[in-house]
Amino acid sequence: MLNYAKTIPLYHDIYKKAGIRPRDIHGITDIDKIPMISKHDVTYYYPDRLLPSLSKKKHSHIVCTGGTTGKPLCIYTDFYTIGISATLTLRQLDLLGLPSKNLKMVHIGNFNPYRIDMVVRDHFHPHIKSFAKTDNILNIDVNTPFREIMAQLNEFKPDVIMTYPATFQYLASLKRNGEGPQIKPLLCWTGGAMLDTYTRASVEDAFNCRLLNIYPSVEAHGDIAFECRHGTWHIHDDFYHLEAIDDDGQLVGPGERGHIVISRLWGRGTPIIRYTGMDDWVRLGEPQLCECGLNTHVILGGVEGRKRANIVLPTGKVFPPGAFCFITPVLNNLNTFKVKQYQIVQEKIDLIHIYLVIDEHQRDTPPPVDLIKDHIKEAYEKKVGPGVTIIVKEVDSISHPTNARKPPPIVISKVKQE
Numbered sequence: 001m002l003n004y005a006k007t008i009p010l011y012h013d014i015y016k017k018a019g020i021r022p023r024d025i026h027g028i029t030d031i032d033k034i035p036m037i038s039k040h041d042v043t044y045y046y047p048d049r050l051l052p053s054l055s056k057k058k059h060s061h062i063v064c065t066g067g068t069t070g071k072p073l074c075i076y077t078d079f080y081t082i083g084i085s086a087t088l089t090l091r092q093l094d095l096l097g098l099p100s101k102n103l104k105m106v107h108i109g110n111f112n113p114y115r116i117d118m119v120v121r122d123h124f125h126p127h128i129k130s131f132a133k134t135d136n137i138l139n140i141d142v143n144t145p146f147r148e149i150m151a152q153l154n155e156f157k158p159d160v161i162m163t164y165p166a167t168f169q170y171l172a173s174l175k176r177n178g179e180g181p182q183i184k185p186l187l188c189w190t191g192g193a194m195l196d197t198y199t200r201a202s203v204e205d206a207f208n209c210r211l212l213n214i215y216p217s218v219e220a221h222g223d224i225a226f227e228c229r230h231g232t233w234h235i236h237d238d239f240y241h242l243e244a245i246d247d248d249g250q251l252v253g254p255g256e257r258g259h260i261v262i263s264r265l266w267g268r269g270t271p272i273i274r275y276t277g278m279d280d281w282v283r284l285g286e287p288q289l290c291e292c293g294l295n296t297h298v299i300l301g302g303v304e305g306r307k308r309a310n311i312v313l314p315t316g317k318v319f320p321p322g323a324f325c326f327i328t329p330v331l332n333n334l335n336t337f338k339v340k341q342y343q344i345v346q347e348k349i350d351l352i353h354i355y356l357v358i359d360e361h362q363r364d365t366p367p368p369v370d371l372i373k374d375h376i377k378e379a380y381e382k383k384v385g386p387g388v389t390i391i392v393k394e395v396d397s398i399s400h401p402t403n404a405r406k407p408p409p410i411v412i413s414k415v416k417q418e
């Protein structure tokens with residue numbers, strides 16, 4: 001990968017400035033000698049300096065991130081790279097005891113131009129139809145009305161459903177209220193956003209199957225890790241090398257929380273080597289033998305969300321988004337799935353709004369909505385301490401992020417991190 005990267009202006013310039021030559025790197029243990037690259041580096045060299053030569057462009061396809069926090073990041077992929085990434089899905093299905101042959105899968109995703117979902121659908125699937133079955137894969141745009149999605153699922157009868165946690169939560173409400181009687185999946189897969197335990201419990205109750213995490217990204221071109229049936233997040237060690245750094249860019253040790261640094265060990269297009277731009281909080285663990293039989297490096301406790309969504313309190317205490325979902329134990333203790341969706345928004349350092357969308361079909365069932373709101377308010381006041389106002393409010397819906405065609409995040413902070 002280093003020999004390939006040095007032919008690309010982005011890496012050639014950075015490595016030349018650092019005095020790095022690929023022949024100086026003798027193995028993965030030397031990776032700390034290689035400079036890290038940032039999202040800014042990649043966007044600065046886009047569009048003409050992320051491939052070995054301009055002639056490669058005609059065989060490549062642009063893929064972009066969602067860009068919910070500003071300008072999206074765009075890189076290049078190709079048929080070979082997409083094909084290799086597909087083997088990760090097949091591997092995961094096999095390891096979860098679901099052989100891929102004749103398995104019917106539905107992917108409810110973002111099919112905007114330049115999104116990787118669209119590129120795979122339009123530039124990969126048509127070329128493999130002669131030797132691989134593709135009519136057992138159904139793609140649905142995530143912005144399709146939920147009842148239309150349920151109707152398509154009911155007709156297709158998928159074995160595996162893959163979509164965002166918030167989408168699953170809405171579909172679970174419809175399923176619980178009697179829609180989609182033929183929808184009986186063997187597995188639900190979710191990624192692209194943080195999965196809280198309340199959403200997991202709600203979806204598993206409605207669809208009567210496991211809801212497990214995958215960890216995909218545009219830069220990774222595939223699933224970096226996946227959650228097995230025993231709750232362990234297994235990293236695909238032969239496809240990716242992961243590190244974690246603190247706010248000063250220094251590596252943290254195993255088990256310590258840090259921002260992910262990813263190196264993709266395969267593929268062409270734009271290589272990703274020691275890339276810091278994903279910004280997810282993770283705690284990386286050493287290889288360990290899991291009850292499922294796998295022995296891999298792991299992500300301890302799963303991905304904890306993005307740094308930009310940190311909740312910073314007046315006391316100086318910082319909560320990663322994954323550690324700020326105190327609403328979950330409240331709803332679990334009240335034994336209710338009445339909350340169809342929720343969102344936590346830190347408007348100011350001393351003001352937090354919690355928005356609840358109530359399932360109208362269950363509104364008149366116990367416990368009362370006012371009791372739910374009171375318990376949530378009490379739980380958050382206890383956690384954040386004095387000096388922070390908590391307002392719990394019922395709303396009809398929660399809006400999508402500006403310029404993004406994906407479900408809204410669970411936790412939002414409008415407080416500048418510094």
